Amino acid sequence: MSIVLEAQNINKYFEKPTRFQVLKDINFTIEKGEFVSIMGKSGCGKSTLLYILSTMDTEYEGRLLLNNEVISGQSGEKLSYIRNKHIGFVFQFHYLLADFTVLENIMLPAKKLGEKTLEAIEKDAYDKLKLLKIDHLALKKASQVSGGEKQRVAIARALINNPSIIMGDEPTGNLDSNNADNVFTIFRELCDKQHLSLLIVTHDEDFAKRTDRIILMEDGTIKK
Numbered sequence: 001m002s003i004v005l006e007a008q009n010i011n012k013y014f015e016k017p018t019r020f021q022v023l024k025d026i027n028f029t030i031e032k033g034e035f036v037s038i039m040g041k042s043g044c045g046k047s048t049l050l051y052i053l054s055t056m057d058t059e060y061e062g063r064l065l066l067n068n069e070v071i072s073g074q075s076g077e078k079l080s081y082i083r084n085k086h087i088g089f090v091f092q093f094h095y096l097l098a099d100f101t102v103l104e105n106i107m108l109p110a111k112k113l114g115e116k117t118l119e120a121i122e123k124d125a126y127d128k129l130k131l132l133k134i135d136h137l138a139l140k141k142a143s144q145v146s147g148g149e150k151q152r153v154a155i156a157r158a159l160i161n162n163p164s165i166i167m168g169d170e171p172t173g174n175l176d177s178n179n180a181d182n183v184f185t186i187f188r189e190l191c192d193k194q195h196l197s198l199l200i201v202t203h204d205e206d207f208a209k210r211t212d213r214i215i216l217m218e219d220g221t222i223k224k
Contacts, residue, residue: 003068004164004197005030005053010062012048012220022048023060024220030165033195035187037208040217046201047169049217053199054087054167055079067164084113088158088166092173096142096150096157102129103138106157113161121160128156132186148179155186159196166190168200172207184210 012023023045030036038046051057053064055071058079064072071082096105106125110116116124129135132152137145142153151171158166166187172180184207190196191212200211208214216223 002032003029004032004034004066005199006065006068007053008063008065010049010052010060010064012045012052012057012060022220023052026062026222028215028222030197030199032197033191035191035198035212036200036215037211037213038199038201038215038217039203039205039208044217045220046217050167050169050199050201054089055083081113084109085115085161086164088161088163090151090154090158090166090168090171092170096153098141098143100142101139102134102142102145102153105142105153106160109157110160124160125156128159131159132156148175148182151175151179151183152186155183159190163196165197165199168198168202170202171200172202172204180204180207
C-alpha cells in the first residue's frame with residue numbers, strides 16, 4: 001500500500017506561560033484507503049496534533065510528509081495550496097455560509113483552488129452531492145437544511161478537490177446517534193469505494209471501534 005501521510009519525530013512546545021512539551025516524539029503513517037481514528041482524554045494533544053498534520057500549525061519539530069513529499073518548512077503560500085488541494089476538513093461545526101446555497105458552499109474550495117472552469121466545478125459539486133445522496137438539496141440555502149444534512153454538505157465540500165486525505169475533528173460531536181451513524185457510513189464508503197484515507201479525532205468510542213485502527217494518545221505521546 002502507498003503511504004499518504006507520515007509523521008516523523010513530531011515534537012511540539014507551548015512557550016507561554018512557561019515552556020511545556022505538548023507533543024512528544026510522534027511517529028505514525030496513514031496508508032491510502034485507511035480509516036484511522038485518534039482517541040485520548042481531553043488535553044492529551046489530539047487537536048494540537050491534528051492542527052500540525054493539517055499544516056495549520058507550522059511551529060513544531062520533526063517532519064511531515066504528504067504523498068511522500070516533505071511539507072514541513074514550506075512557505076505559507078505553498079502550504080495553503082497543499083491544504084486546499086490535498087486535505088479535506090470536516091469539523092464538529094459545519095462552518096457553512098448560511099446565505100449561500102448548498103451547491104455554492106460545496107463549490108467554494110474548488111473556486112479558491114482555481115484549477116477548473118466554473119462549469120466543471122459545478123458538475124463536480126453535483127457529483128459529490130449525488131455521492132452523498134443530497135443532490136435534492138443543491139439549491140436550498142444552507143440555513144434551510146437540517147443538522148445532519150449540514151454535516152453531509154460539509155463532507156461534500158471537503159471532497160470537492162478530490163483530496164488525498166480527509167481529516168475530521170469530532171465530526172459527529174454535534175449529531176444525534178442516528179446522524180452520527182450516517183456520517184460513519186459515509187466515511188466507511190469513501191474509504192472502501194473511493195480508497196480515500198481518513199483521519200478522525202473523536203471521543204466516540206463506538207465510532208472509533210469501527211475504524212480500521214485507533215491511535216491512542218496520552219500526555220502528548222502515542223500509546224498504541
